[in-house]
Amino acid sequence: MAVYTDINEIELAAYLENYDIGTLLSFKGIAEGVENSNFLLRTTAGTFILTLYEKRVDRNDLPFFINLMQHLAANGIECPQPVVQKNGAAIGELAGRPSAIVTFLEGMWLRKPAAEHCYALGVAMAQMHVAGQSFAMQRENSLTMKDWRPLWEKCMADADAVEAGLRVQTEADLAYLEKNWPSDLPRGVIHADMFPDNVFFIGQNLSGIIDFYFACTDMLAYDLAICLNAWCFERDFSYNLTKGTALLRGYNSVRPLEPAEQQALPVLCHGSAMRFMLTRLYDWINTPADSFVTKKDPMEYLRRMRFHREVRSASEYGQ
Ligand SMILES: Nc1ncnc2c1ncn2[C@@H]1O[C@H](COP(=O)(O)OP(=O)(O)OP(=O)(O)O)[C@@H](O)[C@H]1O
Ligand SMILES: N[C@@H](CCO)C(=O)O
Incomplete structure (x- = not known):
């Protein structure tokens, strides 16, 4: 579960006095997620999410994330809105951690998204990219191609114990990606972690996007590549062309991909699977066995890389 930092009702009630959102009725830790501690809060004014930012989030990046959510919400994108304190600040401190309260989004994430959900996702992602073009702040992606090798070097000694042959294979993939990574594609704000658990639906309708804590300035088509990986593979790691086609059709209906972006899709998908x-491999090796956090399997993305390695053109993704 993702509650790394515990809080009690006395400190929480005192913290809420900084806000204009009534008094505390109840709160509980949210088990899902792996990055931050999240709590569902009910107050006399409504339902909210309280987040305590944990180790992987740099405090200096918080204004980017918070302002981005405010900017996107103001531009018609359904996402959590940061609640501002009485003193005007959206970032506070609770239990020794930086903290924020955001509005609660209705809906639920889909364990088994279908092609029509992928279409809706493509539309929403392109709308987000368009809305992000007028966002003034920038944040470098801290998990882009140049960051992969240093991360790999921290894992490689243990890699073959996780999967035989992983070391040789990853070296070859990294060398390929370093040589072929594009640099001149259209850029802007990307979400960078738009997995099914970060996209809510009510029935068939996409009701909102959460978890902007990897958002950054990078190639827009890379965001799409992350989604093709996360949404369009089946449990047996086969690529679902119907879902991929729907996702790309949805995206192109709002922001048509340029020819250079289309051409780069295979390497972007390969790279996002590497990321x-x-x-996951780093967490797999470094998360203690008695931790409450459910570790995610790195091999799911190794299997995807094997697929991407063989792809010769974007049409194989449904473009
Ligand atoms: N604004 C919101 N409205 C409704 N539920 C939310 C909201 N924000 C977070 N949640 C709930 O909290 C859970 C964890 O949130 P989130 O994905 O932001 O955590 P995380 O630790 O950053 O996770 P991840 O592993 O995806 O990076 C979500 O799956 C969802 O159930
Ligand atoms: N979405 C990520 C975890 C949160 O960053 C993964 O599935 O590996």
Whole structure:
């Protein structure tokens, strides 16, 4: 579960006095998620999410995330809105951690998204990219191609114990990606972690996007590549062309991909699979066995990399 920092009702009630959102009725830790501690709060004014930012979030990045959510919400994107304190600040401190309260989004994430959900996702992602073009702040992606090798070097000694042959294979993939990574594609704000658990639906309708804590300035098509990986593979690691086609059709209906972006899709998909394989591998090796956090399997992304390695054109993704 993702409640790394515990809080009690006395400190929480005192903290809420900084806000204009009534008094505390109840709160409980949210088990889902792996990055931060999240609590569901009910107050006399409504339902909210309280987040305590944990180790992987740099305090200096919080204004980017908070302002981004405010900017996107003001531009018609359904996402949590930071609640501002009486003194005007959206970032506070609770239990020794930086903290924020955001509005609660209705809906639920889909364990088994279908092609129509992928279409809706493509539309929403393109709308987010368009809305992000007028966002003034920048944040470098701290998990992009140049960051993969240093991360790999922290894992490689243990890699073959996780999966035989992983070391040789990852070296070859990294060398390929370093040589072929694009640099001149359209850039802007990307979500960078738009997995199914960060996208809520009510029935068939996409009701909102959460968890902007990896958002950064990078190639827009890379965000799409992350989604093709996270939404369009089946449990047996086969690529679902119907879902991929729907996702790309939804995206293109709002922001048509440029020819250079289309051409780069295979390497972007390959790289995004590497990014998630590596962060998962690092956690796999470094998370203590008695931790409450459910570790995510790095090999799911190794299997995807094997697929991407063989792809020769974007049409194989449904473009
Ligand atoms: N604004 C919101 N409205 C409703 N539920 C939310 C909201 N924010 C977070 N949640 C709930 O909290 C859970 C964890 O949130 P979130 O994904 O932001 O955590 P995280 O630790 O950053 O996770 P991740 O592993 O995806 O990076 C979500 O799955 C959802 O159930
Ligand atoms: N979405 C990430 C975890 C949170 O960053 C993964 O599935 O590896």
